[in-house]
Amino acid sequence: MQEYEIPIALKQLISSNEAFHYRIIPVKNNGNGEVVLKTDHSNLTQLASELGILLSFKTELISETSENIDGYLTYNYRKTTEETRELTNSNFLQELLQTAKDFNSSDIHLEPYEEECRVRFRLDGKLKQQYSIPLLEYPQLINQIKIQAGLDISQKRLSQDGRITVTSGSDDFDIRVSTMPTLFGEKIVLRLLKRDGEAVDLKQLGFNEKELKLYLEGVKKPNGIVLISGPTGSGKTTTLYGTLKLLNKEETNILTIEDPIEYTLNGINQVQLKEDIGFDFPSALRTFLRQDPDIIMVGEIRDEKTANMAIKAALTGHLVLSTIHTNSAWATISRLIDMGVAPYLLATTLNVSVAQRLVRKLCNSCKKESNTSSELFPESFKDSKEIKKHFVAVGCNHCYYTGYDGRKALYEIIPITRELETAIKHNDLQIDEYLKKQNLNTLKSNATQMIISGETSIDEVYSLLSN
DSSP: OGGGOOOHHHHTTSOHHHHHHHTEEEEEEOSSSEEEEEEOOSOHHHHHHHHHHHOSSEEEEEEOOHHHHHHHHHHHOOOOSSOOOOOOTTTHHHHHHHHHHHTTOSEEEEEEOSSOEEEEEEETTEEEEEEEEOTTTHHHHHHHHHHHHTOOTTOOSSOEEEEEEEEETTEEEEEEEEEEEETTEEEEEEEEEOOBGGGOOGGGTTOOHHHHHHHHHHHTSSSEEEEEEOOTTSSHHHHHHHHHHHHOOTTOOEEEEESSOOSBOTTOEEEEOBGGGTBOHHHHHHHHTTSOOSEEEESOOOSHHHHHHHHHHHHTTOEEEEEEOOSSTTHHHHHHHHTTOOHHHHHHHEEEEEEEEEEEEEOTTTOEEEEOOGGGSOTTOOOGGGOOEEEEOOOOTTTTTSSEEEEEEEEEEEEOOHHHHHHHHTTOOOOHHHHHHTTOOOHHHHHHHHHHTTSSOTTTTHHHHTO
């Protein structure tokens, strides 16, 4: 797989569309303004003539097999949905954003170091370097981003947050901008936000039939709290939007307070958090309660004030949806109690607690079956003997030589029954036996099932197996 990798400095000499259209791969810089290109083109003379007009450097062409050219192309480049575009200094930012969108990237990281600045895209949850920028050009790019995001270009010692709206034909999308001072300059992370929440469907996210039924029972109650936990980037907000889409009816007043607003949904009143002017989660919730709501969505429960306001909203007859950062569905209970929420209030308001993770799925075109051994699993994993075989990632043209193709959400859903209400009121948080008796799947058991079915690899869910 590694034989197809091209150094970043060479790769960015050729755009993705140029590479695929002419089937050319840069493999060496001769140092005299000439670049060696591999190709499977049948007429090298004709190709050299076309490239002489198109490219700004001289080329030396070397014949290569079509199979190897396919390997180079899929490992190093991705086809875009737009016509051929050149990345020039004047429009580099615009093209960078559009390319990331075309690649279906969730984040762009721009990072300065001592000798160069690198640009990485997050693709299917993993970062991969796409470009290298000369140090002299980096400040100009940073200022372009800051100006478009409405940030202070003179402030380089403090972090800043902003937002950019990109309009490209019929393709509009928003970008959340976050800057941070580092040793060699400002690092910027751009989060690409999808505007249209109408496409989010709960049935397509990864719930099995039983899990979806348990979850819907919790969210269809007229009041109470539904909490979704997980680390950043685990798809919590997407699950919430899928839930809001399901609950969005003409007779229902739905209010959301978010930071940032990642999707837009018609018929729902969405509010952007503005902490710099004192409009935080608790103050927004106080305002919401005077707006005659039926359903309230709070982007995240971060502190004691927000938690207690959410409980108050649930107690006064509203359905509250929110997210929280914990490692499991049941750990959410202890986290809220630690925040200062009274156990008896939590027991009577919590409808369902959910934990989720996003797991990459193995590519069906190239995954390879292999025998298992106990050394492949965490020391604390007790079910390794039940798994006789597993599949490993290989990499092929179809999956861009990553070995994975798409992602799936894993869920752990605990509906709050009367038995669990009693346990919460008495702060009895050891419920492992209860979960087994009720046959409720955990993140660990769902991850194990994905290994057995060949959907994912042991490496991908290793951290879940050790919980």
